[in-house]
Amino acid sequence: MLKDLLEAKKCFKLVCGAGNEDAAEVEKLVMLYAKAGCKFFDLSANAEIIDAAKRALESAGVDDAYLCVSVGIKGDPHVNKAVIDYDKCISCYSCDAVCPQNAIKYAKVKKFRCIGCGKCAKICPKGAISYISEEKNLEEILPPLIQKGIDCIELHAMGLDDREIELKWNYINENFDGILSICTSRGKLSDEKLVQRIKNLTANRKPYTTIVQADGFPMSGGKDDFKTTLQTVATAEIVQNENLPVYLMLSGGTNTKTAHLAKMCSIDYHGIAAGSFARKIVRPYISRDDFPLNEFIFNKALNIAKKLVES
Ligand code: SF4
Numbered sequence: 001m002l003k004d005l006l007e008a009k010k011c012f013k014l015v016c017g018a019g020n021e022d023a024a025e026v027e028k029l030v031m032l033y034a035k036a037g038c039k040f041f042d043l044s045a046n047a048e049i050i051d052a053a054k055r056a057l058e059s060a061g062v063d064d065a066y067l068c069v070s071v072g073i074k075g076d077p078h079v080n081k082a083v084i085d086y087d088k089c090i091s092c093y094s095c096d097a098v099c100p101q102n103a104i105k106y107a108k109v110k111k112f113r114c115i116g117c118g119k120c121a122k123i124c125p126k127g128a129i130s131y132i133s134e135e136k137n138l139e140e141i142l143p144p145l146i147q148k149g150i151d152c153i154e155l156h157a158m159g160l161d162d163r164e165i166e167l168k169w170n171y172i173n174e175n176f177d178g179i180l181s182i183c184t185s186r187g188k189l190s191d192e193k194l195v196q197r198i199k200n201l202t203a204n205r206k207p208y209t210t211i212v213q214a215d216g217f218p219m220s221g222g223k224d225d226f227k228t229t230l231q232t233v234a235t236a237e238i239v240q241n242e243n244l245p246v247y248l249m250l251s252g253g254t255n256t257k258t259a260h261l262a263k264m265c266s267i268d269y270h271g272i273a274a275g276s277f278a279r280k281i282v283r284p285y286i287s288r289d290d291f292p293l294n295e296f297i298f299n300k301a302l303n304i305a306k307k308l309v310e311s
Pocket residue numbers: 084088089090091092093094095096107123124125126127128129
């Protein structure tokens with residue numbers, strides 16, 4: 001059970017991306033990381049993506065893995081999609097180069113690959129890139145996904161709209177009896193407000209049925225150094241200090257240094273969720289047409305994935 005995996009305090013979760021609706025890529029990622037020892041996968045709340053993950057687990061020969069779907073509220077960066085204003089665009093293609101998802105080619109956005117990380121807008125010299133929020137209607141999307149068989153639902157409780165977060169959380173809480181996860185970061189919140197939000201959302205949950213995913217800097221992973229993962233550990237410490245009956249996961253800037261830094265800072269966590277970094281280190285391999293059939297390439301990617309999972 002997912003509970004046992006969390007209680008063993010060795011849970012590695014691969015985050016495929018709440019906005020990543022590229023089924024072919026998700027299938028490759030899940031297959032590779034399942035072979036590398038990962039047992040917990042975070043996916044976009046999309047039936048096609050769940051099916052792709054299930055196919056991947058079957059071909060990896062893994063039957064004891066768990067699936068989580070992630071949903072966000074309006075304005076949550078994880079459900080944002082980049083949009084280009086061609087009246088302003090000068091075709092410099094800086095956005096193509098900086099996109100970690102290969103979601104922009106010649107200044108055209110492949111919406112199904114965009115994860116809303118914000119890097120393209122930051123680099124655009126003309127301010128031509130903005131975002132639309134692809135927030136989903138939970139009452140429409142969740143029932144069929146629950147029927148398909150999922151083990152966890154994660155709400156990205158980011159931003160300042162407490163009312164919307166509470167409404168979505170209550171809906172999930174009332175309609176799903178598996179483990180729930182709250183992914184939240186300090187972002188625009190004070191430390192006190194972050195703690196208060198977690199306490200409010202977990203007040204009516206049974207002990208140890210909720211994961212709190214302390215998201216340092218959402219989608220900031222990419223570099224494999226201590227500095228990148230510092231905010232993750234700092235956010236986790238704020239949650240840990242409250243001694244709440246929840247499972248604590250680290251995310252938002254995770255890499256191979258996260259476990260080491262967390263241990264140095266006496267963070268007693270149950271798991272680590274890795275997204276941007278985990279995808280980046282294997283992308284040169286999984287984006288090849290001969291992946292996973294080319295055994296040499298597959299094994300190279302597998303060794304890289306294993307190193308992260310085992311870190
Ligand atoms: S970075 Fe901005 S100006 Fe350059 S191609 Fe992209 S959208 Fe156009």
